[in-house]
Amino acid sequence: MKIGKIIVAAFFAAGALSFASAATAEVNFKRCAACHGLKAEKVPPGGTIATATVSKEELKKSLKAYKTNKEFGGKMKATMQLQVKPFTEEDLDALADYIFTNFHVEK
Numbered sequence: 001m002k003i004g005k006i007i008v009a010a011f012f013a014a015g016a017l018s019f020a021s022a023a024t025a026e027v028n029f030k031r032c033a034a035c036h037g038l039k040a041e042k043v044p045p046g047g048t049i050a051t052a053t054v055s056k057e058e059l060k061k062s063l064k065a066y067k068t069n070k071e072f073g074g075k076m077k078a079t080m081q082l083q084v085k086p087f088t089e090e091d092l093d094a095l096a097d098y099i100f101t102n103f104h105v106e107k
């Protein structure tokens, strides 16, 4: 009986957690929109591609690379290094999921 309750509680906690991270990504994305557009549709100033056209895997890879690899990126990489600084890798994955799920367009 007790174990059943614990399992149910854990199930709800996990559900709440994934909901929270999608909601957090939505909030976090607001700071990206200034340069990337409200739907990630813009080429940011000094950038080369509209983020909405990028695959989910590529988004995850580049966001984490801006955080971990100083050599990664183009001539504006310092801008993005600053942008990803406050976020954990989990936050960045959630942001990539959020952007791809809501805004992806084919090139």
Ligand code: HEC
Binding pocket: 028, 029, 031, 032, 033, 034, 035, 036, 044, 045, 046, 047, 048, 049, 050, 051, 052, 054, 059, 062, 063, 072, 073, 074, 075, 076, 077, 079, 080, 083, 084, 095
């Ligand atoms: C101050 C303007 C600015 C803000 C704010 C900003 N970016 Fe960028 N972003 C850029 C520029 C400029 C580049 C190109 C950087 C380079 O030369 O490597 C870029 C590149 C990228 C790239 C790699 C290229 C692409 O479009 O796939 C991703 C992904 C990205 N940004 C996501 C984000 C996310 C997510 C946020 C919010 C957390 C964000 N950016 C906030 C300006 C910005």
